[in-house]
Amino acid sequence: MEFAWSKDDQEFRKDLVAFLESELPDDWQEISREGPGSDAQAEFSLGFCAALAERGWLTPHWPTEYGGNAAPSWSHAVLGEELWSRGEPRGPQYMNVNWIGPTIMEHGSDEQKALHLPAISEGRVLWCQGFSEPEAGSDLVALRTSAIADGDDYIINGSKIWTSYANHADYCFLLVRSDPESSRHHGLSVILLPMDSEGIEIREIPSVVGKRYFHELFFTDVRVPRSCLLGEEGEGWKVVSYSLQYERVGAPRYARATVTLDRLAELARQKGLLDDPTVAEKLGRARAACEAARVLSYRVIDQRAHGLPPSADTNVARIAGTRVDKLVGDLALELTGSSGLEAGTFANANFKLAMTAGVAVGATEVQLNLVASRMLGLPRE
Amino acid sequence: MDFELNPEQGALLDAAETLLSRSAGTARAEQLVALYDAGEQSADGYDHDLERALNDAGFTGVALVDGMGPLEATLLTSAVARQAGCVSFGANAIVAAQLLGRTIDGPVALADTALPGPVRFAAQAVCLLVADGEQLRIIEAPATDLVDVDSNFGYPMATLPAELLAAGDIVEGVSAHRMRALWQLAASAEAVGCMQAALSFTIEYLKNRRQFGRSIASFQAVQHRLANCAVMVESARWLCAETAAHNAPAEAAAATATHTMEAATLLFDDTHQLSGAIGFTTEHALHHWTMRLQTLKLELGGAGAHALSLARLRWTDAEG
Structure with missing residues (x-):
């Protein structure tokens, strides 16, 4: 070590x-x-x-x-x-x-x-990610958007939801069902979809998080060449599982939380609150949680550096990263008071960033399921 | 940056675990408690045999060996705790070794004059290390007419009289803050070992325990709690290792202790809650690790005090 x-x-x-x-x-x-x-x-x-x-x-x-x-x-x-x-x-x-x-x-x-x-x-x-659907959220493999082979092309129909960045994206990393008779993990494929293809409609879903944060994508007979298929047809779940291991620790949320916390401590000092033990203790506990999330992320990077296969440590790191984001987001509002409710303020921005953390990239409960089965070996039935 | 054990560390831990599987373990812990409770003359609740074995094999002084350091001592402290060893290994191998540049041939107790109340191993100790404000005091071969308080929180413990604490020699050139940082690390390393063992013991029990026609461990409500415990234990474990590798800088030690003692609260609550009534009995081994967690949690004032000290270290000029 x-x-x-x-x-x-x-x-x-x-x-x-x-x-x-x-x-x-x-x-x-x-x-x-x-x-x-x-x-x-x-x-x-x-x-x-x-x-x-x-x-x-x-x-x-x-x-x-x-x-x-x-x-x-x-x-x-x-x-x-x-x-x-x-x-x-x-x-x-x-x-x-x-x-x-x-x-x-x-x-x-x-x-x-x-x-x-x-x-x-x-x-x-610029890319966006087309995974979730209205009827396939945490249960991603319930997805129904289809890409059916037609000669040298695929024809895509269906919709994707919660798609951030769709309004700017040149491509969508799209998970579809290529075998209409299949179910669950089988018969899925990944299409690298050019977003300027005919038949794509993008609608913003207004949210309390921010402007143009979520979108819904609608595909009506979108025709793309077979060369857009990533990996083997029907092997999409394997491809996406590979992606998710990288995605879940891709954004080092602890790093932003750490910097935010330092700014909050400075704010507390200016307000004369840093000597207040109730405030200092909360800041200290949040700081320790940042450190915990950091070291767990490092653990995942270390496994990658050693060429080890992805493990449930990725999910462990994600859970800790989410926890610290929420801790610091809440603390930001608490310390700034009601002025943090004003759009565009520092506390507001951090709270908004934190509020989706436990849902993005697979809900915390899904991460916990994966830790339970893969790390702790807990039985399903 | 490398989280994998190097070959020397791997060999060291293997050797320690072999020794511990022979000389420690929950059956041994149970035996010590039984002898102690029976008022056996030679039994003071401390595992002198285990300590001798660890000393003779060179484990206690590992941090002072060329090429090794506080990281190795910390890994061993957790290993001893996993096997429920009732010895002052962390206080000796981590705290005494770094403060004094030597280890002590016998039990070591750590105290802070600002925190009155029973101190683990106080009656058994041949060496007391005492944080007294800014100063560090050492009391070797203290008068040992101290009587343990009646407690079943995993270790023998006694209250140190103020005059005894004041009688020690001041250790020049070493601040009490340094001692507190090493103590935070040692207590955290021990808590990590207790938490790891308590969690895996509970998981095994819940896999086998059937209710409603199925294994209790198959319920998602149970699985999520165990998974959350695992997240906290894993992070405490790696924070300890990182802090030890850097030889316990004050801020890192405070962060490690804050997080580890928060984890300890969760681990105690959840392992007992999920184990049901059997978890409170002495026939079920869980208590050997969990009751100790409560003692460790209270040292140096607990998670709240660690968090306050962390905040001062990071955001003010104070020394914690």
């Missing part, structure tokens, strides 16, 4: 921080206020990610043949921490580098790799 950052990682962090300090504009707080899905941030991300990519910092952990530097997995963790803690200037592109790219690398054809990976590693493409 060894818990120190390598010299290379430390150097990288130093250079990255210096770059961020010079690259992020003075009004970055303003731009990032509405979260990674906002128009402002999606637009900003295209320029910003290109600048990152120029330095090889968008996908440093990718193999060189796909536009990376073959850097150790830990450099990706450094990137995630520094960017998430600053409000994720990569916008929706954090998904591309965290899990969409790696999944294409693992399951894609040569043609798909050539089409998608350079675009991702150069920071010039």
Whole structure:
């Protein structure tokens, strides 16, 4: 065991921080206020990610043949921490580098790799994720959106829901049922769907979280060539399981929570509340929870660095990350008082970010199920 | 960064676990309590035999061996706790080793003058390390006419009279804050071992216990509680290891203790709740780990005090 950052990682962090300090504009707080899905941030991300990519910092952990530097997995963790803690200037592109790219690398054809990976590693493409459906939420394999083979094409019909970033996306990573006679995990496939295809309708679902946070996608006879199929037809569940392991720890929520907490402590100091033991104790407990989530995320990255297969440690880390997000989000409102209810304020933004944490990427209860069966070996019946 | 044990650490833990499976375990803990309760002359509730075995095998002084350090001592502290060893291993192998640069040949007790009340191993200790405000005091070969309080929270414990505490020699060049940080780590490492054992023992019991025609462990309401426990134990375990690897910096030690003692509350409540009435009996081994968790939780003022100290360390200039 060894818990120190390598010299290379430390150097990288130093250079990255210096770059961020010079690259992020003075009004970055303003731009990032509405979260990674906002128009402002999606637009900003295209320029910003290109600048990152120029330095090889968008996908440093990718193999060189796909536009990376073959850097150790830990450099990706450094990137995630520094960017998430600053409000994720990569916008929706954090998904591309965290899990969409790696999944294409693992399951894609040569043609798909050539089409998608350079675009991702150069920071010039936006993606969204089409998994959930109105009747397939936590029970994802109940999904019904179909892609039926028709000659050299697939014809897609159905709908997807809660799709963040759909309004900006160039592509959708779409999970469909390719065998209409199948059920559950069988007969699923993944389609890399160009969002400019005929027959796609995008509707915003108004929410209390933020503007254009959720969308519903409707597919009516959307025709795409078979070359859009990722992996084998009918093997979609295998592909998506691979993705989810990356997605669930992709966003280091603890890093943002840690920075938010420091700002809250500063706010408490200005209000003369930092000496109040009830306030200090809450801040201290939240700080400890941040540290707990951090070390669990590191555990997952370490397994990846060792080339170990994905394990339930990913779900453990996700549960802890969600917990800390909610703790800090609640504390932000509590410490700022009713002024935090005003849209656009610091506390408001953090609360909004936290309120969906336990539902996104598989509800906490689903994560708990996976820990119960995979880590603790608890029986189903 | 590397979370896997290196070969030396793996060999060390294997060897310790072999020794512990022979010389410790819940049957041994039960035997110690029975002898103690029967008023057996030589039985003071402390496992002197286990301590000797750990000393002779070189485990107690592991942190002072070239190439090893507080991380290895911390891993062993958790291992001893998993096997319900009733010895002051963490106080000796982590706290004394780092503060004094040597280990003590016999039981070690840790106290803080600001926190009166029974102290575990106070009557058995051949060495007391006492945090007194900013200063660290050491009392070797204390007058041992102390009488243990009547308690079944997993360790023999006695109240230290103020005049005894004041009589110690001040250890120059070492602050009480440093001692408290190491103590936070040692208590956390021991709690981690207790929690790991309590959780896996409870899981095995619930897998086999059938009600309503099925294993209790198959109910989702039960599974989610156990999974939440696992999240807390895993995070406490890794925080301990990381803090130990950095030799217990004050802020990291406070964060580790805050989180670990929060975890201990959850583990105590849930393992007992899910075990039902059998969990409260002495024939069911659960209590060997859970009752100790309560004692560990109260040291240095508990999770609330650790959290306060963490807040001061991170956001003010105070020393915790």
